[in-house]
Amino acid sequence: MTEPTSLPAGAPAAAGAPAGPDLAALLRASARGDEVAFAQLYDATAARVHGLALRVVRDPAQAEEVTQEAFLDVWRTAARFDADRGSALSWLLTVTHRKAVDRVRSAEASSRRDTSYHQQNQPIDHDSTAEAATASMEARRVRGALASLTPVQREAVELAYFGGYTHTEVASMLQLPVGTAKTRIRDGLIRLRDAMGVGQ
Numbered sequence: 001m002t003e004p005t006s007l008p009a010g011a012p013a014a015a016g017a018p019a020g021p022d023l024a025a026l027l028r029a030s031a032r033g034d035e036v037a038f039a040q041l042y043d044a045t046a047a048r049v050h051g052l053a054l055r056v057v058r059d060p061a062q063a064e065e066v067t068q069e070a071f072l073d074v075w076r077t078a079a080r081f082d083a084d085r086g087s088a089l090s091w092l093l094t095v096t097h098r099k100a101v102d103r104v105r106s107a108e109a110s111s112r113r114d115t116s117y118h119q120q121n122q123p124i125d126h127d128s129t130a131e132a133a134t135a136s137m138e139a140r141r142v143r144g145a146l147a148s149l150t151p152v153q154r155e156a157v158e159l160a161y162f163g164g165y166t167h168t169e170v171a172s173m174l175q176l177p178v179g180t181a182k183t184r185i186r187d188g189l190i191r192l193r194d195a196m197g198v199g200q
Contacts, residue, residue: 023088031078038075049096055164056100066103070096086155089173097162145195153188160185
């Protein structure tokens with residue numbers, strides 16, 4: 001399957017694009033190599049993907065690269081999308097978030113390599129080491145706890161907390177009443193708290 005020609009990262013949806021396209025259908029068509037469907041998917045979601053990438057990496061040039069990488073990954077792996085596990089937009093934003101986090105980690109690793117000589121000649125800050133280890137363990141606990149949520153709870157929580165969207169925006173993206181979106185987020189957070197043993 002040939003890859004589509006590169007699309008400008010972070011571009012807004014094309015003028016005159018159909019309102020409310022069926023993203024799941026476009027993903028399925030993209031999985032079959034339909035470049036027109038993929039272009040429509042890009043037009044419908046590029047602004048949100050770029051916005052999420054920018055919130056994570058906090059650098060416009062890096063965000064454009066992450067957006068491009070995310071859509072390339074979507075093109076290559078569209079067949080993995082499973083509508084039973086969440087919406088197409090949630091899947092797309094999850095791919096984007098993973099790419100953005102990878103980019104941040106890569107930049108941090110590069111920075112650590114650049115300063116490693118100086119760090120090796122400094123006294124070990126045991127408190128900082130302990131804090132870093134604690135943060136790493138907490139991240140693993142959160143990932144494990146997320147896996148315990150139902151698909152609809154995980155989708156809503158990821159959009160609200162990884163995507164940084166408001167309850168109203170989450171409701172709009174998932175085509176739900178605001179009250180339902182709030183309930184899913186609340187129930188998901190309660191389940192996360194229980195899974196992590198917070199307050200016990």
